[in-house]
Amino acid sequence: MSKAVVLISGGLDSAVTLFFAIKKGYKCHSITFDYGQRHTRELLSARRIAKAGNSELKIIKLGLSWKGSSLLNKDMKLPLDRSIKQIKKDIPSTYVPARNTIFLSIATSFAEAIGASFVFIGAHFEDSSGYPDCRIEYLKAFDALIKLGTKKGLEGDLALRFPLIDKTKKEIIRLGASLKVPFQFTWSCYKGGDRPCMRCDSCILRAKGFRELGLKDPLVN
Amino acid sequence: MSKAVVLISGGLDSAVTLFFAIKKGYKCHSITFDYGQRHTRELLSARRIAKAGNSELKIIKLGLSWKGSSLLNKDMKLPLDRSIKQIKKDIPSTYVPARNTIFLSIATSFAEAIGASFVFIGAHFEDSSGYPDCRIEYLKAFDALIKLGTKKGLEGDLALRFPLIDKTKKEIIRLGASLKVPFQFTWSCYKGGDRPCMRCDSCILRAKGFRELGLKDPLVN
Numbered sequence: 001m002s003k004a005v006v007l008i009s010g011g012l013d014s015a016v017t018l019f020f021a022i023k024k025g026y027k028c029h030s031i032t033f034d035y036g037q038r039h040t041r042e043l044l045s046a047r048r049i050a051k052a053g054n055s056e057l058k059i060i061k062l063g064l065s066w067k068g069s070s071l072l073n074k075d076m077k078l079p080l081d082r083s084i085k086q087i088k089k090d091i092p093s094t095y096v097p098a099r100n101t102i103f104l105s106i107a108t109s110f111a112e113a114i115g116a117s118f119v120f121i122g123a124h125f126e127d128s129s130g131y132p133d134c135r136i137e138y139l140k141a142f143d144a145l146i147k148l149g150t151k152k153g154l155e156g157d158l159a160l161r162f163p164l165i166d167k168t169k170k171e172i173i174r175l176g177a178s179l180k181v182p183f184q185f186t187w188s189c190y191k192g193g194d195r196p197c198m199r200c201d202s203c204i205l206r207a208k209g210f211r212e213l214g215l216k217d218p219l220v221n
Numbered sequence: 222m223s224k225a226v227v228l229i230s231g232g233l234d235s236a237v238t239l240f241f242a243i244k245k246g247y248k249c250h251s252i253t254f255d256y257g258q259r260h261t262r263e264l265l266s267a268r269r270i271a272k273a274g275n276s277e278l279k280i281i282k283l284g285l286s287w288k289g290s291s292l293l294n295k296d297m298k299l300p301l302d303r304s305i306k307q308i309k310k311d312i313p314s315t316y317v318p319a320r321n322t323i324f325l326s327i328a329t330s331f332a333e334a335i336g337a338s339f340v341f342i343g344a345h346f347e348d349s350s351g352y353p354d355c356r357i358e359y360l361k362a363f364d365a366l367i368k369l370g371t372k373k374g375l376e377g378d379l380a381l382r383f384p385l386i387d388k389t390k391k392e393i394i395r396l397g398a399s400l401k402v403p404f405q406f407t408w409s410c411y412k413g414g415d416r417p418c419m420r421c422d423s424c425i426l427r428a429k430g431f432r433e434l435g436l437k438d439p440l441v442n
Contacts, residue, residue: 063282064327068334091372097333098326098371105322106285112318113287133370141366148362149354150319151312 003027003116004161005107008049008057010042012186012206013164015049016176017122020163023179028055029114031107035062035099036072039192048185060106069096071190078190080199084208087201092130094190094201100133104142104160112152117159119146124164124172126205136165169209177215184218196220224248224337225382226328229270229278231263233407233427234385236270237397238343241384243274244400250335251276252328256283256320257293260413269406281327290317292411299411301420305429308422313351315411315422321354325363325381333373338380340367345385345393347426357386390430398436405439417441 004026008014021028030053032046043059050057070076070093079092100123107119123134132138143160152158164172176183188206189196196203196219210217225247229235242249251274253267264280271278291297291314300313321344328340344355353359364381373379385393397404409427410417417424417440431438 058286061284064330065279066331066334095372096330097373098330098367101326101366101370102323102330105319105326109285109317109319109323110287113289132372132375135369138366138370141362141369145322145359145362145366146319148356149322149359151316151353152318154353 001025001027002118003029003111003114004118004120005029005031005111005114005116006055006120007103007107007122008032008046010045010049010187011122011202012176012181012183012188013122013124013172015181015183015186016172016179017120017164018049018053018055019176019179019181021118021120021161022053022055026118028053029110029116030055030057031060031110032057033060033062033103033106035102036064038071038074038190041189041192042187045185045187049182052182052185058110062102066097070094071096078200080197082201082204084204087130087204090130091132092201095131098133100131100138101142108146108150108158111158112150117152117157118161119158120161120163122164123162124167124169126169130201136162139165169205170212173209173213173215186219222246222248223339224250224332224335225339225341226250226252226332226335226337227276227341228324228328228343229253229267231266231270231408232343232423233397233402233404233409234343234345234393236402236404236407237393237400238341238385239270239274239276240397240400240402242339242341242382243276247339249274249276250331250337251278252281252331253278254281254283254324254327256323257285259292259295259411262410262413263408266406266408270403273403273406279331283323287318291315292317299421301418303422303425305425308351308425311351312353313422316352319354321352321359322363329367329371329379332379333371338373338378339382340379341382341384343385344383345388345390347390351422357383360386390426391433394430394434394436407440
């Protein structure tokens with residue numbers, strides 16, 4: 001049984017990715033990061049999701065003391081009530097410098113240390129226009145980096161997988177439903193609290209996906 | 222005055238790189254990592270080197286709890302008394318999975334957050350046969366990743382520099398001497414302690430460099 005390391009954030013996309021990798025037959029080790037985000041609600045979600053998938057969860061504490069993002073700095077305003085067109089236009093203030101590169105590098109190191117052959121990430125193209133490190137060109141470049149810069153990669157036994165990259169949110173939710181992903185445990189909202197704000201970019205994209213699919217989001221009453 | 226982030230380890234190569242970047246006129250921010258290495262002697266060296274260069278030093282604590290390397294795990298034996306030929310032949314047990322990828326990703330994030338235009342690393346080809354993440358192909362791939370995966374990189378304002386890559390240890394020491402690098406503050410030995418062991422790969426390569434140049438290493442009496 002091949003091992004895989006799956007990046008999970010507590011959000012919906014990475015939860016679907018974990019259940020996808022489990023379904024594919026990998027022994028999945030989950031990894032998530034406590035990196036100074038605005039709220040730690042998503043860490044609770046990551047714990048619940050990993051537990052639901054019977055996947056061991058490693059939480060990495062990263063003391064990033066710089067604050068160049070509204071996702072890290074509570075003094076900065078989150079963008080709210082934007083249209084889908086606006087969301088897709090710019091790199092938003094929620095961009096965290098080199099975040100996926102940091103997460104992927106640590107996941108790659110962990111994978112190599114435990115003898116895993118794959119690292120899974122749930123990035124997808126709907127985020128692409130906003131976040132440069134969610135684009136397929138970037139992910140392919142990281143896969144190339146693994147194959148050049150690690151021992152297992154050089155041996156042809158470590159690679160990056162991004163199975164959601166070309167899917168819309170609607171398609172991801174449909175896939176998740178078929179895999180019985182416990183959506184009620186996931187958390188997408190950029191704010192913390194007990195209930196999603198329904199106004200941040202992440203809530204807006206999630207709501208659009210459920211609406212288009214004609215499904216009810218268990219987090220929203 | 223452009224800003225640069227310089228990875229320093231406390232070792233000789235990265236000290237030369239810092240003084241090289243300072244000489245080039247960059248305002249240099251140093252960054253180093255407390256990542257669970259066998260000893261923290263090199264952190265003391267990193268502090269002294271940064272201070273000598275009037276460079277602010279950021280120490281990042283990384284809780285990597287995996288131990289797949291003799292540089293992290295004191296229960297594993299360090300390779301000792303190897304010939305230069307042996308050193309150049311294999312990936313040694315001191316290889317730390319994806320170490321440079323982790324260090325570079327965090328340095329890149331820091332650079333973007335503080336508005337720096339360059340990240341400097343002191344990797345060089347004499348380490349290449351041993352460490353896959355010290356090779357020029359790898360470093361070029363990481364530079365490409367910065368340009369795809371970060372906002373400043375996409376804007377053409379963030380890049381990786383590796384000025385020592387094609388130099389031998391002898392040439393690096395010669396350059397360092399011309400830049401008045403305080404070699405007495407540097408630490409290369411894989412073991413901690415008060416004095417270099419003179420038996421590990423790192424001590425052997427350093428001694429060879431000083432010897433070939435006809436210079437005395439201030440750490441060795």
